[in-house]
Amino acid sequence: MRPEGSTLAVLGAGTMGRGIARAAATAGMRVVLYDVDRAAADRVAQALDGAGTVGAGTVAADVAGAVRDADVVLECVPEILAVKIATLAEAHRHARPAALLGTNTSTMSIAALAAAAGCPGRLLGLHFFNPAEKMRLVEVVRAPDTPPAEVRRGEAFARALGKTPIVVLDAPGFVTSRLGLALGNEAMLVLQSGIASASAIDAAMRLGFNHPMGPLELADLVGLDARLNNLRTLHEARREDRFAPPQVLVDLVAANQLGLKTGAGFYRYDEQRTQLGEAPLPGGAA
Ligand SMILES: NC(=O)c1ccc[n+]([C@@H]2O[C@H](COP(=O)([O-])OP(=O)(O)OC[C@H]3O[C@@H](n4cnc5c(N)ncnc54)[C@H](O)[C@@H]3O)[C@@H](O)[C@H]2O)c1
Numbered sequence: 001m002r003p004e005g006s007t008l009a010v011l012g013a014g015t016m017g018r019g020i021a022r023a024a025a026t027a028g029m030r031v032v033l034y035d036v037d038r039a040a041a042d043r044v045a046q047a048l049d050g051a052g053t054v055g056a057g058t059v060a061a062d063v064a065g066a067v068r069d070a071d072v073v074l075e076c077v078p079e080i081l082a083v084k085i086a087t088l089a090e091a092h093r094h095a096r097p098a099a100l101l102g103t104n105t106s107t108m109s110i111a112a113l114a115a116a117a118g119c120p121g122r123l124l125g126l127h128f129f130n131p132a133e134k135m136r137l138v139e140v141v142r143a144p145d146t147p148p149a150e151v152r153r154g155e156a157f158a159r160a161l162g163k164t165p166i167v168v169l170d171a172p173g174f175v176t177s178r179l180g181l182a183l184g185n186e187a188m189l190v191l192q193s194g195i196a197s198a199s200a201i202d203a204a205m206r207l208g209f210n211h212p213m214g215p216l217e218l219a220d221l222v223g224l225d226a227r228l229n230n231l232r233t234l235h236e237a238r239r240e241d242r243f244a245p246p247q248v249l250v251d252l253v254a255a256n257q258l259g260l261k262t263g264a265g266f267y268r269y270d271e272q273r274t275q276l277g278e279a280p281l282p283g284g285a286a
Helices: 015-026 038-050 063-067 081-094 110-116 148-160 176-192 198-209 215-222 224-238 247-254
Strands: 007-011 030-034 057-059 072-075 100-103 123-127 137-142 164-169 267-269 275-278
Touching: 007 015, 007 063, 007 081, 015 030, 015 038, 030 038, 030 063, 038 057, 063 081, 072 081, 081 100, 081 110, 100 148, 110 123, 123 148, 137 148, 148 164, 176 198, 176 215, 176 224, 176 247, 198 215, 198 275, 215 224, 215 267, 224 247
Parallel strands: 007 030, 007 072, 030 057, 072 100, 100 123, 137 164
Antiparallel strands: 123 137, 267 275
């Protein structure tokens, strides 16, 4: 696809919607944003202007208004089943039949979401990574009944944004969330067992395995509430103990210590998002 002159509707202007909107605008697409929190969508649209793409981002008052003229619709609402289904059903109802309909879900079955939203065969997983304007991968997830042409359109959309797509079959957690969440959980279990500090665990993976970030600092970047939602969904779907949310994560979220977005998670951060050292853990875990 040619990004210039094409329109992307982004439903949910949070961490991922913001980054994807930026990647699309940088590639030359027009972006229409919708968020239940109007101010969140306004902030993203303004940031697109600030990035030198004046007029690239506009804000719609509802899902229908956002998707009406879109060539690609990408759902980026929180990883909560009922919210995803309601948003996708509305998007399917109001988007042009020719529009590509994608979801950025990290863990949910694409086929199950599509069936519940009344659009079997239409929905494609387009799983971006955080920060979406920088990360090069898009995991394109096809359900058994996804037409091959839709898969190719999804790959073309990813390439138009300068990303590299991989195509995988629909299964809870796909490839990347299974691998990433399993590693993150093991890191949290090590932390809560008191074997090592957060910074030692992160240094182990950065320096010993050449990961660009450690698993706990990555969890802070993702958002610990988002991580907990992902784990709950994946654990429910796969029924495998390794995806059960570790207690330290449950406690951090209960204490509203959500990572970078609240200024503290496993680490503390200043307003410039600079890491200030380890944060005290609620309940004295570790
Ligand atoms: N955060 C990550 O690192 C990451 C990475 C890959 C994929 N994902 C997936 O991307 C999706 C979004 O995650 P996020 O981290 O951006 O979440 P987020 O909480 O940062 O943002 C979600 C946004 O959706 C809005 N919203 C809530 N209900 C809505 C509704 N009914 N209609 C429209 N907007 C609504 C919220 O106001 C918020 O701005 C999830 O499915 C998540 O699993 C997240």
